[in-house]
Amino acid sequence: xxxxxxxxVWSDPEGTVRGFAIxxxxxxxPAAARADAALYRLLALVDTLRIGHARERKLAEIELKxxxxxxxxx
Numbered sequence: 001x002x003x004x005x006x007x008x009v010w011s012d013p014e015g016t017v018r019g020f021a022i023x024x025x026x027x028x029x030p031a032a033a034r035a036d037a038a039l040y041r042l043l044a045l046v047d048t049l050r051i052g053h054a055r056e057r058k059l060a061e062i063e064l065k066x067x068x069x070x071x072x073x074x
Contacts, residue, residue: 022051
């Protein structure tokens with residue numbers, strides 16, 4: 001499998017997906033994301049801003065703003 005075909009993953013002993021490892025924002029990220037699907041989604045969008053290409057980063061920015069605006073509306 002080519003590195004470009006592998007998804008980015010946080011190193012996690014309980015993980016089930018093989019991919020190229022990226023450093024999480026904090027060591028607790030993998031466990032926290034496993035416990036909360038909404039948090040996982042937000043953290044994945046942030047990581048897309050960190051490591052994505054220009055088009056991916058722009059889409060992640062739009063989606064993250066959309067998610068956060070819904071949080072602020074409640």
